[in-house]
Amino acid sequence: MNILTKYFTTKHNTAPFSQIKIEDYLPAIQESINQTKHEINTIVTSEETPTFNNTVEALEFAGEQLDRITSIFFNLNSAETSDEMQKLAQEISPLLTQLSNDITLNTALFERIQSVYNQKDTLNLTIEQTTLLEKKYKSFTRNGALLAEDKKERLREIDTELAKLKLTFGENVLAETNAYQLHITNPEELKGLPEGAVEAAHALAKNNNKEGWIFTLDFPSYQPFVTYADHRELRKEITIAYGKKAFQDNSFDNQENVKKIVSLRHERAQLLGYPSHAHYVLEERMAQNPDRVKSFLNDLLDKAKPAAEREFAQLTSFAQKLDQLDQLEKWDGAYYSEKLKQELFHLDDEKLKPYFKLENVQQGAFEIANRLFGITFTEVFDIDKYHEDVHTFEVNDANGNLVAIFYSDFFPRKGKRNGAWMTSFKPQYIKNGQNERPHVSIVCNFTKPTATKPSLLTFNEVTTLFHEFGHALHGMLANTTYPSLSGTSVYWDFVELPSQVMENWCYEPEALALFAKHYETGEIIPQHYVEKIKESASFLEGMATLRQLSFGLLDMEYHGQPVTVENVKNFEKKAMEATALYPDVDENCMSVSFSHIFQGGYSSGYYSYKWAEVLDADAFAYFQEKGIFNKEVAEKFQKYVLSQGGTEHPMTLYKKFRGQEPNPDALLKRAGLI
Template sequence: MKILTSTFNTKHNTAPFSQIKLDDYKPAFIESIAQAKAEIDAIISNAEAPTFENTIVALDFSGEKLDRLSSIFFNLNSAETCDEMQKIAQEVSPLLTEFSNDIALNEDLFKRVKTVYDQKDTLTLTTEQATLLDKKFKGFSRNGALLNDEDKLKLREIDTELAKLKLTYGENVLAETNNYQLHITNEADLKGLPDGAKEMAHSLAKSKNLEGWVFTLDFPSYLPFVTYVENRELRKEMAIAAGKKSFQNNEFDNQENVKRIVELRHKRANLLGYKSHSDFVLEERMAQNPEKVLSFLNDLLEKAKPAAQKEFAQLTAFAKELDGIEQLEKWDGAYYSEKLKQKLFNLDDELLKPYFKLENVLNGAFKVAEKLYGIRFKEVFDIDKYHQDVQTFEVLDENDNLVAIFYADFFPRKGKRNGAWMTSYKPQYIKDGINERPHVSIVCNFTPPTETKPSLLTFNEVTTLFHEFGHALHGLLANTTYPSLSGTSVYWDFVELPSQIMENWCYEPEALALFAKHYETGEIIPQHYVEKIKESASFLEGMATLRQLSFGILDMAYHAKSQTIADVKAFEKQAMEIASLYPDVAENCMSTSFSHIFQGSYSSGYYSYKWAEVLDADAFAYFQEKGIFNKEVATKFKNNVLSKGGTELPMELYKKFRGQEPKVEALLKRAGLI
């Protein structure tokens, strides 16, 4: 246990992963919570009058050990979990919820915070300090500090139940993902599937002592299957299996969890004086309220829908002409889109993959960051890691000073959840005159190397890596005083700007020349491929936009008004109808595995992907205007966006960088919708 509660005796104070035993966690949480409580008690019992320093700053730096422990434990629970770890998560989550409620509902602590807040007009505070004060006060008022005792108790009960429900929801989705496999013994059934995907499936079968090929719902296995396999019935089986995760009336079913989570979120919002969960969430977003979000989604829907319907008609006609398909179904989408893309652009992922060896792409991301922000990444082998696949890097500035520690974890495995994300093991902050540097990680699920081939990425995976790397830069380049305002601690609809803007470099010849080299010959990707990549970037963009909007609309349907949901499937179908193109699949329900909004933190926030696309299209237009590696623009972006975290309102930071508010036209133009 002591390993987790004492100062780490490691290089750069990095997490001592290999020394941690599962049995260490729960006692460490109990001890760290007790220590954090003592720190809070010290603030409350301070005989001096409340000041910004002895109350607000002291509160922001309290619970440092607990925060560090929580980040290690919950990050590993996503990237390297097991049944025992999930059991510990179920045991410690209520303890953490209770502790955060103890703080949020502590009247004596709130009195001190409120005393400082009430004096704010007479205090001489920097913008960052004023933001911190506002955030601390709202942290209490938005979490029940103004409630009576009876309602405070109700709030605690709701929060405890929600914490457990969200964990259970995620565990069910992971279990359903792990429980499915498609075992194929007849090679003819795999006609159309690229060799790399086939080889991976064969390796997987071998690891399970099976003949033939095994496919799972992990993205690197699932996506090539539904994109390339000619056998329509097998594509259908695979697509339906993916779409019915936790919607099978079995022990891992999430329908009741969805209903209960939605119900409790509304109750919680009402208790705190808000009309709905969305009203509560959006108060702390750039978008401000549900009406503005719905107006934004509907406005984009109106502009994208005609293009999407036209594209869908084109795809339907193409499928009919090619294979006599009368009705395009969901399991046909990726397959015929890829075929049509090949026909129109003579470009497919298999043609491009040899130019996107994982190591080269990662180095490309590093080089882009170096050219823009003057930092370099040096791989090191003396920093502890939680799995042999993880790579560790020191990030250095132009004078060889340490900027950050960077972890990269790229391949799927049992115990690692699907998808891609960035996270942090230690935040950046300034304390006692020392600028503590952050430890940042990106986690993805790319096709692993095989016996004959290195890990070769699809172009979509290339943009995914750059996207997560953009989030990482937001963490790595953080330069704020207070931990709670550092790095990605920004409004949720601003957090995707640094990640989404990075994807733009993947389409630029000047950037591609840095890393898109054939893994066997070293030849730089041919110019005509680059032109086709750019041309095809807006291919079926109307349909892709409609799909994203449908997710945002579903999210708002659940959270923007109080309601009783009798039937999750029927509710979902009705909500998404306005943005649907494909016929409904009776066996499938997205809500039961829509982890972003039911397990993650995107409830009432899914719109932010599109919102951030407007920001990133407008911001990148500025780079294009001045040059994609223009130092002056890059420095403005670094100093006003990447390093500033949540120290100011996002729109103010954006205007300092851009000189104006973002314009939606930049996105519509890039997407070929105008």
């Protein structure tokens, strides 16, 4: 019996991970594809006149089972993969692309949708129904429904090839991350490193049956090394290794993949009548077009660059004074920044870490969500998990009704990609009068507990947890009728608002008092540390802003106009010229591991981090004005932002919450740039 083809009879219909066998996926997906085709065929062959219900709504709920299975499969392919899983992904992806094309290029289906669309003004639809109708209609016209047959065929070929290329890109980055180890046997070479980092490296060496210490390119191992290790040559070695992932002229090299992806995206956009991939993407974003994005990024660049150059000069003279260093290199940045931060603010991440025990930070996020939105989190042990590191929670409202199931997965391991993300195993929607609640997960890579210490987070990791938790709240508090408009299914440059706004509570004394307690003594973080955290929040913010802008500008350079990329390294260097502070490193290239835009969904959208920062600074200014736990503001935020998903245009929702359009000065003020 294949468990994936049945309705899950588990608690709250959660995914039965331990009962799924790897050989179940392909047949279950094939069966669900056929079932979906049958559902589509029922819509198309109906003798009834097309209506919103029998066409648009019916299409929305077609493929429900398939969505469920594929979300389980692809989530695990990111968080708990294996060679077998990756091979399967290469087989499954083209099948899903083909089905997607079969649907959007189905002329008879499109004609029915079009027929409903043409009479939308007379149908008396709700706002959400109107949005769904427009979204469905556009999903056909934007994906080739109006093309001639030969062009439809080419579109299918491009989509299939892109799906495979994106998977290969990600697999190569993961393989290169796993391939590198910095093995140290001389304790002298560990000078400057925090005890926790040394202990974790020793445990890793032991697991590898080696003497000494092993550091890897996994962020919790890599970051402390480049930040604290006094040994400059070794910092250089690991920094260069990090920067040359998938840029080594071996079987995992991504240069050709980047060229092909960029070229196919432009061909696809032009086939559909758009000047570039970015024009195609941005039509469905708040920013609307590449010119607006470029002027947004360049405007920020003009304001941030003078500050960044001052900061870089300050950092350079500090390194010169401390170690007679004439030229700062990329492997010096984090190291001297940390030293300068300690000198200016007497603030050392290592002094702060004991106050940020992972479990306490998570509990703090729960408590803040409770104060703002009235929800409670209870850990449960009778819900299936895909790995022993995962924790499961029931989330309830003030009346005890189930709001969501929440999974947290916090530690690095071999089958898990780097970084941090939120995802869902089941969306929220309303069907047959039943409000189906979502199953939401956050995945991070924090330092594992050791024999003597629990997992203690850097302040940066605390904000990462809150960021992903903000996304999770967007998913968990969703309250819409249709799954494709629910939770985080919003314009991509709006999706970062809930996540980025949550980070603000990490800087507030009132919020920190809830969770920043010393893991041994229980003492609440001293007030002077809190003040230092707030003071240092805009430390080197100009340089940090420039770095973010460099990624956004590179993304727009690849996608904002049709280009032929002859040489990936040269192309990247030219695109990032205006933001460069450090000397270039020949062996390094960032594009080939820029998973956000070449594997994930951020192509032509990387600017949205900065865009959403404008929204989040403005939104949090409203909380600060009324009180950071103000119920009235929190209720409005939940009502108009968190629960509405993509049911209305984001600016409409934002203005309902805030009463006005966002003011960019809030961001510049917070960043100390004005």
